[in-house]
Amino acid sequence: MLLVRPRPDKETIGLQHVMVCEPLELEYLVSNVPEDLQSKVEVEIVDMILEKESYECILTRTRPALVVFTGYITHVGLIKRMSSTAKSLLPGVLTGVGGVHAEVVGMDFLSEDIDFVYSRNGIDGFNITLSGMLENKMTEEIKASLGEMGEKKRSFAYKQPDRKSVSKYRQGYYYMFHSPCALIKTSYGCPYNCSFCFCKEITDGTYFTRDLEDVVEELAAIPEKEIYIVDDDFLFNTERIRKFLRLLQERGIKKNFLVYGRADFVAAQEDVLREFKKQGLQAVIVGIESIRAGDLEQYNKKTDKEMNEKAIQVLKKLDIELYATLILPTDFDRVDFKELTAWLRKLNVRFVNLQPLTPLRGTGIFEQYSDQFLYPRERYEMWDMAHVILEPQGMGIRAFYWEIVKAYYRIIMRPKHILALVKKYGVRQNLKMLLGSSAVSLQYLMKVMRGY
Template identity: 30%
Template sequence: MRVLLIQPRPGAGAGYKSLIAVEPLGLEIVGAALQDHTVRLLDMLAEKNIAAAVQEFRPRAVGISCSFTVDVQQTLNVAREVKAAGKGVFIFVGGHHASLSPEDFCHPAVDAVVVGEGETTVPELMAALEGGGDLHTIPGLVLNTGEGQFFTGERPLLKVLDDVPPADRSLTAPYRRHYYLGLRRPFVTLETARGCPHRCNFCSIWRFYRGRVRFMSPERVAEEVQSLPPGDVLFTDDNFLADVRRAERIAALLKGRGVPRRRYIIQARSDTIVKHPDVLRQWKEIGLDQVFIGFEKIDQSGMEHVNKQNSVENNEKALHFLKSIGVGVYASFIVDPDFTIPDFKKLIDYVKRLKIAQPQFSILTPLPGTELFAKLKDRLTTTNYEFFDLLHAVLPTQMPLKDFYREFAELYRRAYLRPGHVINTMKWFVHRLLTGQLSLEHLKNLVAGVRLTASPFAYLKKV
């Protein structure tokens, strides 16, 4: 059976899409699970004509990924286009947001929502469609019927994560050159664990995975790293160091097998880094280049407000240590809607004092599926999900909205338009252009991203 998988992409506006575009790893894994079918993947990052693709490929079923809240409207638009272009096509939607808020896809253009881990549910769904089976008997689906939505029941999570098929990256081969993380290109992603043991109130990951954390074996991870296409590697695990012994074993295997050195990027908590510096040194030896750390707040009361269960002291110690061993840090901060001018000043002064080279700022956004959403949904100033991109205020602001946005944009301008930072960035540009690692198309996207720092309102949609 012919199955088309589609990855929507954000529409108008610059925002974070100009700074990062990663491969649709979830769809690559689902595609790998459909080895008994003819599968094609369409990434709207580089391919926009949905109708032409449907008419040419003639799929029996089309799956659309919607992991991010900001992509809901785009996903529905794609579903409508597919329905109009392909008579009798069965359309299903999956991903984090779709799983946590299936009611957002109670729409005539959508036939079903896959809730949870798609690589187990989708093959059963396709078999039933092909053989005329009863979809109501397949757990993990929300079916759109004439009487409303029908939930077929919760599907158990996979017990052994090694059973997840390796991503079929041949599906994205035509788009590989379009994926990047800032100035990193080529760039590839790899999932080796699912879930997080912590309970931050702004995050839905732990709810999506029902409070559980599961890991692939070190041997499986090492094998996948060896098979990856060229490029820097981002481990998409929400907390790569959640099992420190496993991280040590993976590093030892990569080194012992003589895997060619790469630049690795991980996400980790500062408390783990402080407690286990040796594992970071071990990873640095085989290529660890950058660590994403959710600093979130600059004072302890702020950390407690988002239930981070960590300390500002740990953040600062981790930053200092990683700098000392030559590992870069992406440090993310949450800007509250009730910020005033002194709050913005304290934040940028903190960033400058600690000499954080790559800070990221996002506006506190109650995303569906989080504790924060349940608590604050009655205070939302808009229910238009296109504004839930972490760059728009969807809660009332203490300052006039225009002034709030000006101060928010000023954070980026003051953080990234410093003379030293600009000089280092230009060195990166020149080196990558000369070595063929940066295309003119990629350069255009990055220049668009600079608008976020150069113009206070360039990245904002009209509210």
């Protein structure tokens, strides 16, 4: 059985140039194969982002009975093509796909070349597939069994991921300056209801957490020091965070942490963050989203400009790195870009991700913009939160891309920022980031030249 993570399409403006994280969802599949099946199946993960052997060669060498893919919306077209390739090279091979996009918009994967779409409870669905194949059931029988699984689970009771299953790739996993970096997930879903957000749709709006003793047990077994907690919002419950810190101290676990957190929590919980900093908190990804009140209201963000400023100041005070994300709506003009850039420079924000407004199917704002898309949804590789999907109102498409490029350079490439980063992370790490960011810049410059 091959579990495959595709390499992004060359058209996708890729964060993979500055981050490559481990395929945690595939590691969970490996570790949760039922004990009575483990001696009967061989499961191998292939990470095509880092793999040097071609996909076709791997297929002909291993001749798998089942190929299962994971991916986001940008991978839909790729996965369909890779499934077709598998069917062509290996008559009789079965194919499946899971991951967050399959969980929310599974119909995008409907294809004669894809046998199974794991639209809920992917680990269980994968195991049902294995059992069915070992019992020589017909494909339609297995599909029927998948359809009988019931609703999405509202709790998590699975074995910890098998990180040894990607041992050949582990040194290549990193996030920005956190290298090598391992992932861990401690909760599922999001307790908030932002209109643009895809995360809450994965669990149908339900939010639930893992037992912290189990989380800390998993942390203790991870060899990497850099840990990216990939919860949609780890900074939510102060009591839970304090218990997490207490357990770390009791176990003597010393790691460096990168987490997601909201601006309102950061602004209000300086003391908690100070405690967390003492136990390894290095960076927080914060959805600033906008400095305009109207935008924040439309996004149902429940924050404001002053709160965002307070959050930035708290992180600066505690020397915790901020990775700020902002959404660029269609009515952004040159004045708006100038004001946003000036605001970020004034607050000395060093890292920023500027995302043109992208109404993903399954989110609250999708229907609102569904008749305004520049590209058909079938151009899946373009839906990367970096392409301009909706036509700008205040300028042309090329000009909009050019304003994005200028904003990035004016915010990030300030001499004092570069010097501080070299001092903090060293020359080698900064050169790696420079090469990666240059690749992203080149993709944007091609958009400036080509426009639509």
